[in-house]
Amino acid sequence: MSYKNPYAQEYEMQPQQQSYGGSGQNDNDFVGFMNGINNINTGLSHYQQLINNIDVLQRRLLSEVNEEREQQARSELDAVTAEATNLQYQLKDLIKQSQQQAIGDSAKEAQAENSRQRFLKAIQDYRIVEVNYKEQNKEQAKRQYRIVQPEATDDEVEAAISDVGGQQIFSQALLNANRRGEAKTALAEVQQRHQELLKLEKTMAELTQLFNDMEQLVIEQQENIEVIDKQVENAQQDVEQGVGHTNKAVKSARRARKNKIRCIIILALVLAIVVVVIVVPVVVKT
Structure with missing residues (x-):
């Protein structure tokens, strides 16, 4: 027999689009x-x-x-x-x-x-x-x-229900001719209920x-959030370390420039002294 299921409904979940929004999105x-x-x-x-x-x-x-x-x-x-x-x-x-x-x-x-x-x-x-x-x-x-x-x-009933429909007990009941019809009907019902269970x-x-x-x-x-937080923390530490290294580099460059200036001044002083030592005696003799 064919029939139409009044409870059936056409429905299908739509796949959710994975999107990754960047700036402006x-x-x-x-x-x-x-x-x-x-x-x-x-x-x-x-x-x-x-x-x-x-x-x-x-x-x-x-x-x-x-x-x-x-x-x-x-x-x-x-x-x-x-x-x-x-x-x-x-x-x-x-x-x-x-x-x-x-x-x-x-x-x-x-x-x-x-x-x-x-x-x-x-x-x-x-x-x-x-x-x-x-x-x-x-x-x-x-x-x-x-x-x-x-x-x-109650225990016997529970055991029969749990025993795949109480096959053995119902089989014994079927031997009683006076109750054969009742036993067959009850056995079929209990077996059906057992399958439902x-x-x-x-x-x-x-x-x-x-x-x-x-x-x-x-x-x-929560684990995903903690992983992201850890990654952000590590990135922040890397940035801070990078800033620290940059500051050290700036300080080193400043020291280098100062040392260079000092060397130039010292060299100029040395040259001035050499000029004085060489040129002044000559001028005096003249």
């Missing part, structure tokens, strides 16, 4: 940066909408009794979840890029940090949606299990890692 550089931030914020809004759609579809799956509509909702949920996963990694890369471009500019840094905080909140919202769905899935699986084993303890565990692990990666960006940002 600061205005253009900031405009380009803000265009990138607007692109990110549009993506964040779409990501939040996808999370809302996932929540709606999950609630439908928990309450749907028609098998055909249930399969349709499940396919829609898989499609929306895949779109959210693809988008969240695009957002991660673009936000990281924007933070790198913003280093040293407080106005840009504020915009990039605002986008990062929005993304963290959206990830946290998504995690809450998945946790709630996981718990509701488990409760439904437990109810289905108790249809076959109403006298089972496995997918949820994977999604939640990815979201946790993504959240940690976005938190880590703050540390990386």
